[in-house]
Amino acid sequence: MMNLLGPVTIREELDKLKEHWSPRVIGKVNNQYIKVAKVQGELVWHKHDDEDEMFLIVYGQLLIQMEDRDDIKLGPGEFYVVPRGVMHNPIAEQECGLVLIETVTTKHTGDTESPLTRSIEEQEGLR
Amino acid sequence: MMNLLGPVTIREELDKLKEHWSPRVIGKVNNQYIKVAKVQGELVWHKHDDEDEMFLIVYGQLLIQMEDRDDIKLGPGEFYVVPRGVMHNPIAEQECGLVLIETVTTKHTGDTESPLTRSIEEQEGLR
Numbered sequence: 001m002m003n004l005l006g007p008v009t010i011r012e013e014l015d016k017l018k019e020h021w022s023p024r025v026i027g028k029v030n031n032q033y034i035k036v037a038k039v040q041g042e043l044v045w046h047k048h049d050d051e052d053e054m055f056l057i058v059y060g061q062l063l064i065q066m067e068d069r070d071d072i073k074l075g076p077g078e079f080y081v082v083p084r085g086v087m088h089n090p091i092a093e094q095e096c097g098l099v100l101i102e103t104v105t106t107k108h109t110g111d112t113e114s115p116l117t118r119s120i121e122e123q124e125g126l127r
Numbered sequence: 128m129m130n131l132l133g134p135v136t137i138r139e140e141l142d143k144l145k146e147h148w149s150p151r152v153i154g155k156v157n158n159q160y161i162k163v164a165k166v167q168g169e170l171v172w173h174k175h176d177d178e179d180e181m182f183l184i185v186y187g188q189l190l191i192q193m194e195d196r197d198d199i200k201l202g203p204g205e206f207y208v209v210p211r212g213v214m215h216n217p218i219a220e221q222e223c224g225l226v227l228i229e230t231v232t233t234k235h236t237g238d239t240e241s242p243l244t245r246s247i248e249e250q251e252g253l254r
Contacts, residue, residue, distance in 0.1 A: 007205045010183075029181040029208045029228050032159055054156040056137075058204075077185075078134045081156045101228070103157050 010058060014038060014097040021116045023100055023108055035100040037108075045089045046110035051103045053088075054081045060096030065089040137185060141165060141224040148243045150227055150235055162227040164235075172216045173237035178230045180215075181208045187223030192216040 013026045017038045027034035039062070055062060056079040064072040064080060067087035072080045082088045100108075109117045140153045140163045147167045154161035166189070182189060183206040191199040191207060194214035199207045209215045227235075236244045 007199055007201050007207050009205050011204050027181070027206065027208055029179045030159060030230050032157060032228070034181070034206070034208075052156045054154070054161070072134055074134050077138050078136050079154065079161070080134050081154055081161075101156050101159070 008034075010036060010099060011097075014058060020095070021108075028104070031104055032101050033104050033106075035102070036097070037100055038095060038097050039090060039092045040095045042091045043089060043116060044109055044112055044114040045087055046112035046114075047087045048084055048102075048106055048110045050084055051106045052081050052084050053106065054079055054099075054101040055090065056099040056101070058097040058099060060092060060094055060098075062096045062098060063091045063093075065091065135161075137163060137226060138224075141185060147222070148235075155231070158231055159228050160231050160233075162229070163224070164227055165222060165224050166217060166219045167222045169218045170216060170243060171236055171239055171241040172214055173239035173241075174214045175209075175211055175229075175233055175237045177211055178233045179208050179211050180233060181206055181226075181228040182217065183226040183228070185224040185226060187219060187221055187225075189223045189225060190218045190220075192218065 008026050013024065013036045017024060017036065020038050020040045021043055023035040023037040025033045025035050055064065055074060057074045057076050059076055062074045064082065065088065074080055107117065135153050144151060144163065144165045147165050148170055150162040150164040152160045152162050182191065182201060184201045184203050186203055189201045191209065192215065201207055234244065
């Protein structure tokens, strides 16, 4: 569960993750969740109609393909905010550890249901 | 000014800062600004009545003193969210580079005016 009481060490939270593409909430600032995720391979093309999504890379490399604009390549210490409404598809050739910041209501595969879709309850181990 | 078009490299944005305690906006996700700041010494005791404030350390160490609760010590890769309404005072013995995430309306010294108070316009070099 989320630690609201003390410092959060991002790398330790990443190390706890066992599955790829299964973000875990590690904090909350105002109406935004801070999440960590380990990703490898390709997620799925999707968009979030009303919500921007921030990707901050901790280790590895992430390619974000987007509809109607250039791909974005991100490495450690770099971030990009995918604007609301833009179809996007994150891809990691090798394992990549990242921080996601997004509105508490955001589903990680947006309006696209996929075998990789996880609810917050599943992500939090609540079911 | 803010770069909304490509990847943002946090360390490069920190390197551009000349003054301590003068946060600079480097991104926006939903209603939150992503800012970088170089800090050294002590800011001022203050609070934000309606807004949480996230401190993520890039280099150095930050001590966050808070009213009615234990101090928080943060190092690189660690973050803490100061809850809304809590009086706090960030202190860095040596220079510390950090990322702040806070609501677009948040003033960095909260409801306390100090010689270190900067408006977003000043921070952005707009005046």
